[in-house]
Amino acid sequence: xxxxxxxxxxxxxxxxxxxxxxxxxxxxxxxxxxxxxxxxxxxxxxxxxxxxxxxxxxxxxxxxxxxxxxxxxxxxxxxxxxxxxxxxxxxxxxxxxxxxxxxxxxxxxxxxxxxxxxxxxxxxxxxxxxxxxxxxxxxxxxxxxxxxxxxxxxxxxxxxxxxxxxxxxxxxxxxxxxxxxxxxxxxxxxxxxxxxxxxxxxxxxxxxxxx
Numbered sequence: 005x006x007x008x009x010x011x012x013x014x015x016x017x018x019x020x021x022x023x024x025x026x027x028x029x030x031x032x033x034x035x036x037x038x039x040x041x042x043x044x045x046x047x048x049x050x051x052x053x054x055x056x057x058x059x060x061x062x063x064x065x066x067x068x069x070x071x072x073x074x075x076x077x078x079x080x081x082x083x084x085x086x087x088x089x090x091x092x093x094x095x096x097x098x099x100x101x102x103x104x105x106x107x108x109x110x111x112x113x114x115x116x117x118x119x120x121x122x123x124x125x126x127x128x129x130x131x132x133x134x135x136x137x138x139x140x141x142x143x144x145x146x147x148x149x150x151x152x153x154x155x156x157x158x159x160x161x162x163x164x165x166x167x168x169x170x171x172x173x174x175x176x177x178x179x180x181x182x183x184x185x186x187x188x189x190x191x192x193x194x195x196x197x198x199x200x201x202x203x204x205x206x207x208x209x210x211x212x213x214x215x
Contacts, residue, residue, distance in 0.1 A: 007089040008082030011035030013055040014098030017126045032074040090121040137194035139213040146205040150181030159196025164189040
């Protein structure tokens with residue numbers, strides 16, 4: 005099974021990997037504009053369409069006053085179809101900082117439901133790791149930042165980065181893991197109990213391994 009690729013309404017400056025034949029593509033409200041520019045026909049369109057300004061034919065339309073953001077609606081749709089890996093474009097930056105923060109919560113929702121999610125733009129890749137580990141190749145360069153998301157993250161180990169940590173605790177009120185650096189070695193970040201929000205440069209691509 006491929007991944008669920010979701011296009012949201014914030015800034016978008018290009019794909020970081022090709023869309024494969026097994027992927028399921030969703031447009032969340034104004035994310036449809038990005039797909040139209042790419043000449044890609046989505047497999048589904050949904051949202052309240054306050055960003056797009058009209059409801060496209062065949063779209064699943066939701067009220068503006070609702071509990072879920074459009075990106076969360078799209079994630080729920082993908083999960084209902086059985087997808088467990090998600091890539092969201094147009095979900096970082098833009099004019100709405102509150103929606104970027106909300107999308108960090110979407111990543112946490114995915115991690116807590118046994119799925120994997122990434123927010124992507126030309127500059128950053130973002131994911132949430134829960135009770136597991138993630139690894140990067142020795143070719144990775146630049147900055148990687150690790151934050152606690154929610155309750156204290158315990159049993160955190162950061163190996164072969166510039167600033168290591170072994171079996172430590174990260175707290176949301178103390179950003180100890182900000183601005184670490186890849187060091188030319190195969191590196192690993194792991195957590196035994198809790199959620200880690202991890203941000204790194206898109207040029208490094210997706211992690212080498214994850215479990």
